[in-house]
Amino acid sequence: DAGVIQSPRHEVTEMGQEVTLRCKPISGHDYLFWYRQTMMRGLELLIYFNNNVPIDDSGMPEDRFSAKMPNASFSTLKIQPSEPRDSAVYFCASSSGVGHAITYNEQFFGPGTRLTVL
Amino acid sequence: ELKVEQNPLFLSMQEGKNYTIYCNYSTTSDRLYWYRQDPGKSLESLFVLLSNGAVKQEGRLMASLDTKARLSTLHITAAVHDLSATYFCAVDKGGSEKLVFGKGTKLTVNP
Numbered sequence: 001d002a003g004v005i006q007s008p009r010h011e012v013t014e015m016g017q018e019v020t021l022r023c024k025p026i027s028g029h030d031y032l033f034w035y036r037q038t039m040m041r042g043l044e045l046l047i048y049f050n051n052n053v054p055i056d057d058s059g060m061p062e063d064r065f066s067a068k069m070p071n072a073s074f075s076t077l078k079i080q081p082s083e084p085r086d087s088a089v090y091f092c093a094s095s096s097g098v099g100h101a102i103t104y105n106e107q108f109f110g111p112g113t114r115l116t117v118l
Numbered sequence: 119e120l121k122v123e124q125n126p127l128f129l130s131m132q133e134g135k136n137y138t139i140y141c142n143y144s145t146t147s148d149r150l151y152w153y154r155q156d157p158g159k160s161l162e163s164l165f166v167l168l169s170n171g172a173v174k175q176e177g178r179l180m181a182s183l184d185t186k187a188r189l190s191t192l193h194i195t196a197a198v199h200d201l202s203a204t205y206f207c208a209v210d211k212g213g214s215e216k217l218v219f220g221k222g223t224k225l226t227v228n229p
């Protein structure tokens with residue numbers, strides 16, 4: 001398996017522009033998570049999906065952030081309009097969930113997208 | 119609210135020495151996860167601990183879980199430079215698939 005795939009790996013944009021981050025989870029995983037990591041705030045969970053349905057978006061900072069999962073193999077995180085304080089590394093992770101007999105709730109992380117908003 | 123605390127947050131040690139990283143959490147959970155992150159890289163799963171008394175070992179790293187004390191330890195034996203990284207523990211938030219992560223312990227192993 002190729003693991004969790006994210007694109008782009010790096011994104012530099014100007015304040016006010018729309019940014020779209022993409023994620024392909026591991027095939028067969030039912031859960032998909034979006035995280036943000038910064039030096040100041042550490043690793044924060046933004047939102048997660050179960051079977052393509054958003055379950056908890058309480059970590060989404062504000063209305064400028066939105067996430068979708070149109071099918072089991074694809075998710076997007078969109079920021080519109082972007083601001084300099086959104087600069088961070090955004091990780092996507094997937095898991096089989098707590099019910100899996102072997103991996104339980106172990107989450108597998110993608111390589112991340114490093115976002116810089118100027 | 120589930121809280122996960124790691125200590126120390128920064129650890130500088132010499133090659134060949136032993137040390138332990140501690141992970142405390144605030145509410146009952148039977149599952150604990152350890153991850154490693156190299157600078158500029160993603161998080162890599164190290165250990166999954168699923169029950170009280172669970173112990174797992176991989177090379178120079180050994181992780182254990184005491185659910186009654188709400189404590190996990192990551193013990194490093196005879197450290198080598200390649201172990202330099204940030205180590206995170208994470209705990210299931212009961213009733214959901216969310217993981218709550220500690221702030222991480224940045225380990226630097228000096229020659």
